[in-house]
Amino acid sequence: SGRIPIKAVSLQIENSADVDVCVKAVGANDDYILCLIFDENDHVLISLWSLHEHDEILPMRFTLIYHNKSSLNLFDLPANNSEHLYIASTDGDFRMLDLLKIKPKTKVLALSTDDTAQQSNVLQNKQLDRLVCLSDDMIAISTIEHINFLDRKNLSVILKRIDLNETLFNWHMINQDDNNKIVITIDSSQTFITMYRQEKNDLSTLNPMKISFRSNVQYIQLIQTTTIMDNDEKKRAYILILLDDKTIQLLDTNKLSQTSLQPKGLFTRIKNYNISNTCISACEYDLNCPLVMQSSNNRTLTSELLYSFKNMNIEHITMLNNGQYYVVVNSEYIVYIYSLHNLDRSIFEYNLKIKSQSKFFSFQTYDSNIIIFMFIDQFIVLQLKFYDIENIFRVQWEQILSIPIRDAEYSLEFTPTKRFLILKQSLNLEDDPNLNDFRIFSCDSQFKISPITEPITYIKSKIASKGKITAFMRYVSLYTRPVLWIAYHGTILHVRLPSYLAELEIRSDYHSWMRHSLAIYGKTTEKSSLSITITSLAVKLPSDSCVASGADDGSIILWHLTGKCTHDVLDSIHMDTITCLKFDINTSRLFSSSLDRTIAIWSPITLLHVLRVHIPIERIDLFSISNILLARGKFWGFARLMMFYIGNYLQQSPSIQQNSTKKNFQNVPSAQACDVASWAL
Structure with missing residues (x-):
């Protein structure tokens, strides 16, 4: 004191x-x-x-x-x-x-x-x-007009001067190390910084370099950090830039350039997003225009703000026909379609309010001409036809199908063969929020959809009244056969479409096989394992050779569907609920995410790497064309997307033939897996 x-x-x-x-x-x-x-x-x-x-x-x-x-x-x-x-x-x-x-x-x-x-x-x-x-x-002293570099031994000598005109409002000095100094000036609009780097005390090397941002710069600071994912755990110096959309970006002081700015393609508070084969489109709360990220000619993922839609109050956006068209829905529930090459004129318009007065929450596109709009009590299927002479889309036919009214959002997904459409809707049960109702819709070659009236049902007992079960946790579709694997607590059942009946998989010795809880109990002998609930399923495509199941205790099991009925229990890496499992279609790599803020990469039962992030992960998606893993989580009540560049972990597996898409991008330089593309305060 x-x-x-x-x-x-x-x-x-x-x-x-x-x-x-x-x-x-x-x-x-x-x-x-x-x-x-x-x-x-x-x-x-x-x-x-x-x-x-x-x-x-x-x-x-x-x-x-x-x-x-x-x-x-x-x-x-x-x-x-x-x-x-x-x-x-x-x-x-x-x-x-x-x-x-x-x-x-x-x-x-x-x-x-x-x-x-x-x-x-x-x-x-x-x-x-x-x-x-x-x-x-050397000393730097600024006035309202200049930044002056003075010789400390003779302060009357000005070694170099940088003009501060009306476009600049602030400047910072970063001491990178003993020999290198960086001067940073910020423009009055705050959307970019100009960097002047000194090499080896030679002021003649103070050449300007401009770094642009998509949002206003609020704060700059130099930080020393050890990146978690680095195997060598070397300390690095970063310039931390706080933006006014409550996100931060990092600039490596050893790689001062626009391309070294991390994270790349920043998403912030996401309203919704859609993933196609070639791009990712999203709407945010902080921006008035949608954001699209797509693979460019130089085999990198580039982001673009669609300023042409700035005053349209766009609430949803996705792509149609392999990224050739934008499909957007505004706040008035008007649907527009724009060509990728002409955003000034719409080529399709459709009013959803005329069709339904209930809450609209999402939509999806399929193939080159199918759009499904989802409302709380129904969904609308449109098949479009493009007329070359007039350069417009018109509705060829439409369907309106009702669903059970539960005041709960749902998801729709086609099976890989497009013969069936699966609807998953939460039952909103307080005692078991993981339970969902699953319904099947058949689809003909013209995409005409017909409902199968009964929900998926498992008849556990033909005698007891409680033996009929219609609520399940998760499902996954096989690629080669019309079969669903569906999870009920710690057991995996199968449904042979178009049947709606779920059945146990019985081995040749007449014992049920795919019981996740019993497999964990057999390894740990802990009675708590018997109450495990399966929270995620994934199937290896396109071979359908195995199914992966993840549970609320963090355990993961691979069930091999070819040859003898065997399974592998993976190492205990995750300490909380498994939220998502994904197989890379080009390799044998398995990706798992958990609420414990980790993402694990497996090949197929050997742990390759663990990615640690700053928020619990709810869902992951693979954007294989650019070697990117997308992870979604919630932070402060808003959805956020993170991006991991995972090319180092997507090497070709000798047992899986690499498809043409992978061959085209096999020489893409792989960024580090620690380059997370979302940072939040």
């Missing part, structure tokens, strides 16, 4: 809100505490305190008052010599104090020439507003 005698006649402190205080540790071993107090008249009280391990009260070496008008921005200490204090007044009076050479004083005295190691007037007739010590040989 220590008391600073601030009751000096020349120090004006009446309202603490008008007082600024700065405390710094100084000295070779941080043996001293430097305290600066700026009063209401911007006069400065400078005090130095000795730190001794056994002293309860800090002994004060001296307290001096600098009567010239100054501010927190007009003092600094060199990074390699914190015993020297540089301070300036707004009118150009400059002082350098060697703190440890000032004689101890018992009274509060005015700063005199005897206490100053160097004193001079700099930039006369200019008002100073910022001082930064670059080294013992």
Whole structure:
């Protein structure tokens, strides 16, 4: 503890809100505490305190008052010599104090020439507003017009000057290491920064470099960090940029360029998003226009804001016909279709309010001409036809199909052969929120859809009234056969479409086989394993050779469907509920996500890597064309997307033939798996 005698006649402190205080540790071993107090008249009280391990009260070496008008921005200490204090007044009076050479004083005295190691007037007739010590040989001082680099030994010599015109409103100095300095200026619109990097104390190398952002810059800071995913755990220096959409971006100081800005393709508070074969489209709360990310000619994923839709109040967006058209829905539930090459004129318009007055929440596109619009109580299927001469779409036919009214959103998904449409809707049960109702719709070659009236049903007992079960957890479709695998608590059942009856998979010895809970119990012998609930299923496509199941205890099992009925229990990596499982169609890699904020990569039972993120993961998707893993979670109640560049972990498997899509992109340089494309405060 220590008391600073601030009751000096020349120090004006009446309202603490008008007082600024700065405390710094100084000295070779941080043996001293430097305290600066700026009063209401911007006069400065400078005090130095000795730190001794056994002293309860800090002994004060001296307290001096600098009567010239100054501010927190007009003092600094060199990074390699914190015993020297540089301070300036707004009118150009400059002082350098060697703190440890000032004689101890018992009274509060005015700063005199005897206490100053160097004193001079700099930039006369200019008002100073910022001082930064670059080294013992160089100081940067800014006015409203320039950033001036001065020789410390001769402050009258200006080594270099950067103009601060009306487009710039702020600047920062980053000391990267002993030899490199970075000056950052921010434009008045705050949408980009200009960086001037000094190499080896040669100011002639201060060449400007512009880094653009999609949102306004609010704050910049240099941080030292050890990236979690780095195997060597080397420390890196990043420039942290806070944007006004409550996200941050990082710039590696060793790779100062637009391409090194992380994360790439930033999504923030997502309303909704859709994934096609070639792009990702999303609508956000923070932006007035949709955002689209797609593979470009140089085999990277590029993001684009669709400013043409800025004033249309777009609520939903997706792609049609392999990314050739944008399909958007505005806040008035009007559907528009635009060609990718002409966003000024719509080629289709459809009013959803005429068809339904209930709540609209999502839509999906299939093939080149099918759109399904989902309402709470029904869904509408449109088949479109494109007329080349008129260059427009028209409705060829439409269907309206009702669903059970539960006031709950649902999902629709075609089986891989497009012969069946599966509807999954939550039952909204408080005691078991994982239970869903599953219904089957058959689909003919013209995409005409017919409902199968009965929900998927498992007849557990033909005698007991409670033996008929119609609520399940998850399902997954096989690629080669019309079969669904469906989870009921700790057991996996199968449904042979178009039948709606779920059955146990019986082995040749007449014992049921795919029981996740019994398999875990057989390995752990813990009775709690018997109450495990399956929360995720995935099938390996296109071979259908195995099914993966994940449970609420974090366990994962691979069930091999070819040859003998065997299974593998994967290592216990996840410590919470498995939320999603995905197989990469080109390799044998399995991806698993969990509420414990981890994503694991398996090949197929060997753990390759664990990605750790900052929010619980609810869903993952593979965007294989660009070697990207998408992860969705919720943060502060809003959906967020994260992107992982996983090319290093998608090497070709000798047992899986690589398809043409993978061959086209096998030479894509792989970014590190730690490059997360969403950061949130």
